[in-house]
Amino acid sequence: MCGIIGCVGVRDSMGRLITGLENLEYRGYDSAGVAIQNGKGVEVYKRSGRVDELKKATPDKHAEIGIGHTRWSTHGPPTDDNAHPHTSTKEDVAVVHNGIIENYSDLRHKLEAKGHEFTSDTDTEVIPHLVQDFLDEGKDPETAFRETIKMLEGSYAIGCIVDNHGAVMATRQGSPLVLGVDDDAFYLASDVPAFLDYTDRVMYLEDGDVAIIRKGDLQLSDIEGVTVDRDVETVDWDPSETGKGSYDHYMLKEINTQPTALSNTIQGRADVENGQVNLEEFPPGTFEDIDSIHLVACGTSYHAAMYGSNMLSEGGVATTAFRASEYELHTNTIDENTLVIAVTQSGETADTLGAMRTAKEKGAEVVAVTNVVGSTAAREADQPLYIRAGPEIGVAATKTFSSQVVSLTMLSQRILDDLERGTPRGDMPEFLESLQRLPDDIERVLEHDDAKNIARRYSDAKSYFFIGRGTANAVALEGALKFKEITYEHAEGFAAGELKHGPLALITDRTPVFAVFTGDEEQDKKTLTNAQEAQTRGAPIIAIAPKDHPSLEFADEHLEVPSTNSAWAGLLANVQLQLVSYYAADQLSRPIDKPRNLAKSVTVE
Ligand code: M6R
8 A cells, every 4th residue: 555665876766766666556556756856956756647657757867866656545636746755845855655644634734834835635745844844943854854753643654855965764653664775775665576676685674663774874773863773684586576477467477376376385384294284383282272263354365364264163163254354343352362363465454463463462372374574464473474475466366365275274274283172184185185286286277268258258247246155155255356356347255055145136147156166065065056046046157166066067157176175176266266357357458457446555444
């Protein structure tokens, strides 16, 4: 949700800022801008719309110091005026900001009373005016920046330049900020892909850190100026992973690279020989004091959490998946023997972080299942479990859902192994072998082009329904979310048994029903009955099931998946549904990687 960048030390900082913004555009794409110092004020270029628009408006200038921003609007519509960077009245302070300044209205009134003139509707604009105000009092730029931060309430990652100062100043509180360290340059950004083309050495800042970055010099301190040390880590992401390659969209690339992503997720964790799951983060005994388990997450990650909670519940452990934004209402059910598993691809989702913090206050043990090493969730959890899916750029989550589901299923097995009351799996060898086969099974799904044909055949439908039971219910909800997110068409996911309690009223011959089957005979029989109830009322039925499945006798269409252990059947079906959504959106010429009104990382509540 908004991406910020800064660059110090190379002559073509401007070019690197723009490239960085292109790589951060998944965080927001309502408007974009950059600011550089030139000794006569700061020079700002900004435009509503995509980074491409900014590129056209930016002269080919050399600058060794600059900051940039790509916006997901919170305060004020996406106009040129509301685009960042924002400047002070004298235009010699420029600021980029990700987050929300909660007390901005109060600050703005006070500054206006002192004669400051505001030109935007944003909360951010108070920051350059405050810095200017302290400069006018005679403070040096660094003191003015620190004094400004002390006045802010809310969440923020900020980059700030002051004309003639020769540095980028930065800080964070509740929003991500990472520094890139190169031989000749320093970068700051909301996320690593912004500068991964230039360096893989990173420093993750903590809340309250203040960075003063000059050519050849980096000073890190706390708000009072006391020096702090942060380790330089090397990230193992390959820069080519952040490009689209030969694919038309990141989403298609990310769907197609699921076999590789999953191989990484599983590597070293499925011990077929000894019949167990090994997670080095969680040695045997880690979970033996756990009474109950909560999973907290949003959006696609919530659907992965639902999927994961099934296995724990089936294994006899009290488990509930909560939408993170609703968790506050359930705090009375948390205690020291509750394990709270936060599921978040980015590790920066505000609602999920809020739920984690609530759980920690109540004394619960918190595990974060996340993709981003060093993310806030990873750092605030008692222990992170990395899903190792590699960078995901498309706003629609695809490969990370698969890696979350597999990670959660492995984690569930580790938990059940620790709890005497858990019901042991009767099919452990087959479960582990099919886990290892998963990347190949997904490869087989990707070889079909049935999804493309079905997306085309039903392109004039009025509404799209997705149904399933158990893990397939989670997949049905996920299938519908993906479909509506990128096609802008109406789609709904239901527990199959719920159709008859209301939604059947909407069924016509223009509401195709995607029925997801898991291979569990009893569940599938019921799902088939529910699908037939819709079919009787005119709905075309698309069965997602292995060949020879009983549903195929009745289904109008078939999306085939390889036959596997029921733990993974939903995951394979989900890949088919990802493809259906992708091709339906492509047919409608939607901006698939950047659906309107959305952003990849949602850092506001
Ligand atoms: O980074 P997170 O996994 O915490 O993000 C949660 C949701 O915002 C995210 O899954 C969203 O629903 C997806 N972009 C949908 O495809």
